[in-house]
Amino acid sequence: MVARRCTGGRRRRALRRRRARDWRRRARRRPGVGRARPRRLGRLGVVEPGGARGLLQRRCAGDRRGAAGRRGASMIVLSGASLVLPDRILSPGTLTIENGRIAEIRPDAPSTSHPGSHFAFHGHYIVPGFIDVHVHGVEGFDSLDAPTTGHGDPVAVIAARLPRYGVTAFCPTTVACGPAALRGVLDQVRRARETPGPRSARVLPAHLESNFINPDYSGAQPSGCLRSPRAALGSRGSSAKASAEREDFEAADILAEIERAAPDVGIVTLAPELDGGLDLVLWLTARGHRVSLGHSAATYDEALAAIAAGAKHATHLFNRMPPLGHRAPGLAGAILQTDEVAAEIICDGAHVHPALIRTAIAAKRPSHVIAITDATAVSGLPVGARASLGGRPIVGGEETALLADGTTIAGSRLTMDRAFQTLVGSVGLSLVDAATICATTPARELGLVGHGVLAPDTVADLVVLDANLTVVQTYLGGQIIYSRNNQPLAPV
Numbered sequence: 001m002v003a004r005r006c007t008g009g010r011r012r013r014a015l016r017r018r019r020a021r022d023w024r025r026r027a028r029r030r031p032g033v034g035r036a037r038p039r040r041l042g043r044l045g046v047v048e049p050g051g052a053r054g055l056l057q058r059r060c061a062g063d064r065r066g067a068a069g070r071r072g073a074s075m076i077v078l079s080g081a082s083l084v085l086p087d088r089i090l091s092p093g094t095l096t097i098e099n100g101r102i103a104e105i106r107p108d109a110p111s112t113s114h115p116g117s118h119f120a121f122h123g124h125y126i127v128p129g130f131i132d133v134h135v136h137g138v139e140g141f142d143s144l145d146a147p148t149t150g151h152g153d154p155v156a157v158i159a160a161r162l163p164r165y166g167v168t169a170f171c172p173t174t175v176a177c178g179p180a181a182l183r184g185v186l187d188q189v190r191r192a193r194e195t196p197g198p199r200s201a202r203v204l205p206a207h208l209e210s211n212f213i214n215p216d217y218s219g220a221q222p223s224g225c226l227r228s229p230r231a232a233l234g235s236r237g238s239s240a241k242a243s244a245e246r247e248d249f250e251a252a253d254i255l256a257e258i259e260r261a262a263p264d265v266g267i268v269t270l271a272p273e274l275d276g277g278l279d280l281v282l283w284l285t286a287r288g289h290r291v292s293l294g295h296s297a298a299t300y301d302e303a304l305a306a307i308a309a310g311a312k313h314a315t316h317l318f319n320r321m322p323p324l325g326h327r328a329p330g331l332a333g334a335i336l337q338t339d340e341v342a343a344e345i346i347c348d349g350a351h352v353h354p355a356l357i358r359t360a361i362a363a364k365r366p367s368h369v370i371a372i373t374d375a376t377a378v379s380g381l382p383v384g385a386r387a388s389l390g391g392r393p394i395v396g397g398e399e400t401a402l403l404a405d406g407t408t409i410a411g412s413r414l415t416m417d418r419a420f421q422t423l424v425g426s427v428g429l430s431l432v433d434a435a436t437i438c439a440t441t442p443a444r445e446l447g448l449v450g451h452g453v454l455a456p457d458t459v460a461d462l463v464v465l466d467a468n469l470t471v472v473q474t475y476l477g478g479q480i481i482y483s484r485n486n487q488p489l490a491p492v
């Protein structure tokens with residue numbers, strides 16, 4: 001008996017050693033993410049060992065840049081700033097970056113013996129890099145634009161433009177479109193993830209605001225591209241709502257594109273109340289995609305059924321869904337009460353009133369709310385600027401993007417730096433809660449282990465903000481990818 005126990009102990013120890021060795025091997029293969037030890041992160045409330053490790057987690061695991069790829073890179077010390085940690089602000093604090101990761105966080109000044117660069121940021125804040133899971137475009141570029149000889153892939157251009165707004169990772173987002181256009185953008189996503197551009201945000205698997213949304217809540221989405229989930233899954237006797245501008249493709253063609261490019265499809269927005277909607281939730285979740293409920297008139301019970309079937313995400317809570325009614329809670333009510341679902345909120349103060357942003361955060365807590373921009377190609381451009389969204393002309397209105405009719409809201413003009421400012425300003429959140437909503441929660445929900453927090457041994461994707469919360473520098477894997485006025489601050 002005793003001997004057997006001893007043998008068991010040896011076996012367990014051997015198993016632990018083997019697991020640790022496997023972990024190190026995986027980390028070497030996936031330098032951008034794998035080195036953070038879940039045990040340590042779990043203590044910080046980020047990712048527990050053995051937590052969600054689905055296909056999406058592997059798909060969202062970042063790109064080839066990051067820590068281990070830069071062994072030997074010099075140390076960077078950022079001192080004097082207020083460090084926005086997961087549970088408090090350390091002010092002043094010193095943050096040391098080594099080999100692309102946060103090596104140390106300490107309350108006092110750095111020792112003078114540190115080799116490498118030392119930047120002093122008194123009067124500044126340092127927050128984890130923003131992660132935007134819903135962004136169609138920025139500065140004149142839309143994810144569904146065709147690549148051009150002048151600029152190349154729009155997805156790559158968007159990735160290069162976002163760091164100035166503090167974004168270090170994002171999900172390129174599409175509106176409902178035909179299969180050829182979908183293939184084009186998913187090919188771009190694959191290329192951008194395989195070969196990241198210089199000084200660019202990490203490109204995560206795409207977010208499809210899909211063809212399977214409710215035509216009555218489609219907003220700026222082209223109704224001719226909407227299809228029935230039942231038809232897509234191959235059953236007879238069902239068809240999408242007739243439309244004069246219906247485009248010539250079958251619903252099943254869209255699922256074929258999703259299957260073809262599965263590793264590059266992250267989030268899929270759909271309306272579960274459509275015929276076959278629940279079956280589509282099951283079909284997508286079985287393949288590791290993250291189903292998001294949105295552009296939908298689902299009742300409370302229909303929403304709960306979709307959540308039970310595996311939906312874990314909600315697309316721009318309150319927008320393009322029936323309003324919350326005290327006798328008819330509907331989709332919004334189901335989202336607000338359910339911890340299994342993380343809710344996107346467009347944080348420009350126009351799409352959702354700050355009072356209701358506050359209410360939603362109070363109901364769901366910052367750990368279940370994700371700030372998004374729903375940015376379009378007119379984001380970052382002046383009012384009146386013209387661009388396109390999925391091939392349809394849009395114009396930059398005072399508060400949002402608009403279709404050419406001048407009245408239909410077509411996404412936002414928001415950028416993540418302003419989303420953060422709105423959360424701290426008119427919504428009145430603490431910096432810690434705002435950073436949770438802009439970085440920590442999206443990282444955890446997408447399975448980005450070692451991202452989204454300032455903590456030792458996490459990937460050094462971070463943003464330096466001045467006292468007005470304007471972006472001064474953005475770091476990705478410890479490298480400066482944006483510096484205001486293109487002027488890297490002189491090391492101390």
Ligand SMILES: [Zn+2]
Pocket residue numbers: 134136173209374411
């Ligand atoms: Zn959108």
